[in-house]
Amino acid sequence: MRLVRLGAEPTKVGADIRAAISAWGAGRSVLGGVAVLGCRPPGAPRALDAVIVLPRGVVVVLGVDLPEPALKVEAPLRTPWTVDGWPLVRTEGAVNPGLEGLESAAALARSLQSRGLEPLPVAAVVVVGPYAGQVTQPTTDLHRGVRVVAPNTTAILAAARELATYERSCPVEPAQRLLEVLDEDCRVSAADLVEEGFPESADTDLATADTMLIPKFTDPPAAGRFSRRTALIAVASALVLLCAALVGWLAFGRPAASTAPPAPPVQRVDGVEFAQRVTDREQTCVTHSFGDVQRWFEQQPCRNLTRAVFETRVEGKPAAVSVAIVELPDEQSARELRNLAAEAGTGGITDLVAEGRGWPGGPDGFDDAAQVAQQSGTEVRIVQTVWRHRSSTPDDVALRALAERALRLTPRP
Template structure:
């Protein structure tokens, strides 16, 4: 693990975080990668104690200072934490530090995606200190890409190994670009990154490469001249070539005037977020939002028309359970309008943007609709993303933790035309 220190740690437990990661040592014998301390990536809601860039994933690390050492920390993502049975009271920020970790991971993922970088999953580790004897997380929360751990080498290392499991390693060149997002002046050479486990850019995996061997045929010229003498084998080849030519011409005559065959069906676009695969089924682009919305959101659009609306529906599976994701991206005139729309759309009972299934763009085996869906709303500049998620073939509820986690992943999807 190579270490890069940009600034002071935002939390007191940050010193323990840095000491724990430093103990992994240089090279990839333990884990590899690059740890950047004291940085604030573009769009991050708060400074981060560390960002660990690994060959198979990126992990943001947040330090949380407890009022005093704790024997037991209960750390759910949907409700306030409890420290030795007492609630962790927060006067600002998210309801608990775990949600702040997810927000920071999502912000970094969006920043990388907007720059066209290697699609590595971004997860979060929340380190609580100065001491936590036992940290408990609900099992469903562990699938959301966040770990809450004590400030020691073993716990942080185990969490990083669990979270950085992308199927393909990030090559050297994209890793360099990723590090420059964290620090524009960060210059780590290819040799150093290779030592930390990043594969060399442009390397070809010959074990999986498709190869085809074409046998070479050479017809030797006749002795004493340049004229080619046809052997029995040569005559057979010439006859076969003539037959191919005849059948080709005949086929042209037979098909003359017929319409060209239709092209093969298009393969649905596929995207990945945090290791989950999303298949896009339908998509549409509109210039009007009021005709594709309802409730208070529709009345809001009637007074403030949008510049564009992009919608799509994705098919996916979470732990073997089929689900559907509706993504709507609204483009507005300015950032202030986007902030107002986010506040309206993120309030329960105020309506929303109509999904494509409700507009009649379903597909065989797809969901019946997005009633009782879980929702996530996000603003980025003058754009607002609204994501809805439902289970297919089973009952859905807005407070389903699995669907809410899926909605947060859906914020990273980009509809393809």
């Protein structure tokens, strides 16, 4: 981990954060990446103690100064925090520091997206100090990309590893541009970035490629080899059995086939499995969209439209995911579509279930779905998530977290 210090720590616990990150050492042996200390990215609501730029993700780190050391901190996102059973009172910043962390991460993500940079996920780590013996978060909050931890090396390192899980590594050149977004004076050489785990080019990342192990052939030991006579006997026996089977087939007719249907392809994102059920690819978007989005496509035709529906489970509850990937002629059109799709009541891409392409026992539809949209270059991804066999709401925290994960899915033919 390479450290770049731009300014003083905005919080008292910031010194502990800097010491914890410094302990990881240079190079990729522990984690790699670049930690920018004391910066305020464009649009950030406050100065950040650190922004950790990793090959597979970006983590904003916010320090929260407690009035005094605490034995137990309860840190939910929906309700105020409690410290040793008492509500947390702050003179500066939001009452709920977790929401402040999400806002800072979202602001940085928007800045990176508006500049067309590598679509790395931006998550948040909130560090509470000077001491916190135990920090607890609801399980549903963990899926939203924020961690609340004590100011020690192990806790911050574990949180960064959990949150930086993009499907491929960010190459050197986009990483340099990303660092310059944090501050124009934040420049790191290509050689230094390579040492910290960033690949030199955007070639296929072998760490994420689907691979199949092929067993190595080795000669059997001499003691276990069949003799020529034994091998001939074995071949003759096999021919006799084959002939008997052929006679039986001719005498009694061919049995009915009972081939089981193939298992759906499965992808894993952050430990969550997504089974692909249906998929479709078209070269037109007008007939597969509705509302203002459809009218927009009448003026700005797309090049390709890929849609798929997945099934998964969140804390044991079944859910369905609709993924639409739109390829457009240029980045300006992609940004316009992304902004339009992000607005409420503007229509969208018709999911395959609505076109009668569901599966038995699948979702009834994607009404009241949670939706997220992401633009990367000339491509726009729109993801919708719903619960199966129960009602859904667009602001459901668990469904929105699931949708953000599903942005990394790749539909397969």
